[in-house]
Amino acid sequence: QKEVEQDPGPLSVPEGAIVSLNCTYSNSAFQYFMWYRQYSRKGPELLMYTYSSGNKEDGRFTAQVDKSSKYISLFIRDSQPSDSATYLCAMSVTSGTYKYIFGTGTRLKVLA
Amino acid sequence: GAGVSQSPSNKVTEKGKDVELRCDPISGHTALYWYRQSLGQGLEFLIYFQGNSAPDKSGLPSDRFSAERTGGSVSTLTIQRTQQEDSAVYLCASSLQLGGAGELFFGSGTQLSVL
Numbered sequence: 001q002k003e004v005e006q007d008p009g010p011l012s013v014p015e016g017a018i019v020s021l022n023c024t025y026s027n028s029a030f031q032y033f034m035w036y037r038q039y040s041r042k043g044p045e046l047l048m049y050t051y052s053s054g055n056k057e058d059g060r061f062t063a064q065v066d067k068s069s070k071y072i073s074l075f076i077r078d079s080q081p082s083d084s085a086t087y088l089c090a091m092s093v094t095s096g097t098y099k100y101i102f103g104t105g106t107r108l109k110v111l112a
Numbered sequence: 113g114a115g116v117s118q119s120p121s122n123k124v125t126e127k128g129k130d131v132e133l134r135c136d137p138i139s140g141h142t143a144l145y146w147y148r149q150s151l152g153q154g155l156e157f158l159i160y161f162q163g164n165s166a167p168d169k170s171g172l173p174s175d176r177f178s179a180e181r182t183g184g185s186v187s188t189l190t191i192q193r194t195q196q197e198d199s200a201v202y203l204c205a206s207s208l209q210l211g212g213a214g215e216l217f218f219g220s221g222t223q224l225s226v227l
Contacts, residue, residue: 043205044155044203049213102157
């Protein structure tokens, strides 16, 4: 079993829809949770990060962490065709090692 | 340069040959990471550097893989006696901060194809 699980999609939604992307994880020591966006043939770019549990909002994007369920989510409101990309969750612990564990990524397509 | 630079962008090699992949991080970034991305596998951690030392190389798949970093800057990932299963995109990232909420800045990767 992988430490971080993510549905690979693809996920197709109409423009303006609310998108929900999710990851589950098994390592309870994870404390930092991040979402990266990757366009085709490019490296991933950081969208948002959250420390421990709770919500964080940035414009149309909201990140949620539920540590009790080992479940994190990224919501995109009013989705746009330019949001079409692969979204990867990433996690890390606070001590011992500074590597980031990534999910497989979910491919999102927003249809105009 | 303004971002992380990787070279070559594409590399086609024959099975059994050695390859070297290069990463130029953002100036001043002390942390440097190597990941491998295969279809459906997400980003697989290989190794990270703090300065010139590699505290965690647990992700290197076999002893055919090695990496070094010199002068706290450029890093080279070497794959010896390449195999077809080594075909993937190799991504390098650098960061001001090691771990935690430190943002990783990725290069565009090297697409390695082993025939």
